[in-house]
Amino acid sequence: MSMSDDELGMLIRRQAARHAPPAGLAQRIGQALRTEAVAAPPPAPIRQRQLQRRGWWQGLACFGTGAATAWGLALVLLATPLPPSDALAEAVTANHVRSLMAAHLADVASTDQHTVKPWFAGKLDFSPPVADLAAEGFPLSGGRLDYLDGRTVAALVYRAGPHVINLFVWPAAQGQGQGQVLAPVFSTRQGYQLAHWAQGGMQAWAVSDLNAAELRTFALLLRERTAPRTP
Missing domain, CATH: 3.30.200.100 (MucB/RseB, C-terminal domain)
Structure with missing residues (x-):
């Protein structure tokens, strides 16, 4: 049995309406993707630069502490008279x-x-x-x-x-x-x-x-x- 173009279009719209996604599904999927993107680690080059920057600051802090300790010891020795x-x-x-x-x-x-x-x-x-x-x-x-x-x-x-x-x-x-x-x-x-x-x-x-x-x-x-x- 042949169907006219109008009848075929109506059938397609009816089937699409029957299987339409729940309301708000697209919004929830988008929110989930954005959350995943935030939680995921940055790409390797960015993360490597972050680790290098953190290591540099930590090294500088350790050097500053060591230098301050050495200067403090030197001042104590200079200020301590010999017997x-x-x-x-x-x-x-x-x-x-x-x-x-x-x-x-x-x-x-x-x-x-x-x-x-x-x-x-x-x-x-x-x-x-x-x-x-x-x-x-x-x-x-x-x-x-x-x-x-x-x-x-x-x-x-x-x-x-x-x-x-x-x-x-x-x-x-x-x-x-x-x-x-x-x-x-x-x-x-x-x-x-x-x-x-x-x-x-x-x-x-x-x-x-x-x-x-x-x-x-x-x-x-x-x-x-x-x-x-x-x-």
């Missing part, structure tokens, strides 16, 4: 190095203790003990004036082969060995060996690039030779 003995040991070492660099070891150059000791008369308010240890391998080379511990001190120069020994001597202050006998204390600063002792109202610092055993021998010999004689 008196350590500060004096640093000054003794610096004076020794300076005398070698300036090539000014002696104001009076002599191997004779009877020439060196009188030279200090009138230049110091004390008389430094001077001993000749040439027979033991530590000949006297001379003496000069130096400055340590806030005052002028005697610097006696000895040698051990090619090595120079600076011996700094000055009166011990009250509470720093005045009237006491202090056995040598040995230490190392900047690769140099140091020995510090006190006796007869004087304190002495010896410094050299000798090895520790040789400087110990020198210090013990010198203490023995310059010890005050008991009547």
Whole structure:
């Protein structure tokens, strides 16, 4: 049976109306698609740039924290004074190095203790003990004036082969060995060996690039030779 065009169009419209989607379905589908687009991670290049930017800021924050900590530690160290003995040991070492660099070891150059000791008369308010240890391998080379511990001190120069020994001597202050006998204390600063002792109202610092055993021998010999004689 044949159908006219009008009858066919009416049949199609009737079938479309029977299977039409529920009202609001298109709106709900659109909303769901927009929600999914928001929740989905960004494309790989965008997400990678976001992660790189976040890592850069985190690295900068860590660097800032580390730098602040380092500066804080440096300020604490700079603001913390050295103990008196350590500060004096640093000054003794610096004076020794300076005398070698300036090539000014002696104001009076002599191997004779009877020439060196009188030279200090009138230049110091004390008389430094001077001993000749040439027979033991530590000949006297001379003496000069130096400055340590806030005052002028005697610097006696000895040698051990090619090595120079600076011996700094000055009166011990009250509470720093005045009237006491202090056995040598040995230490190392900047690769140099140091020995510090006190006796007869004087304190002495010896410094050299000798090895520790040789400087110990020198210090013990010198203490023995310059010890005050008991009547």
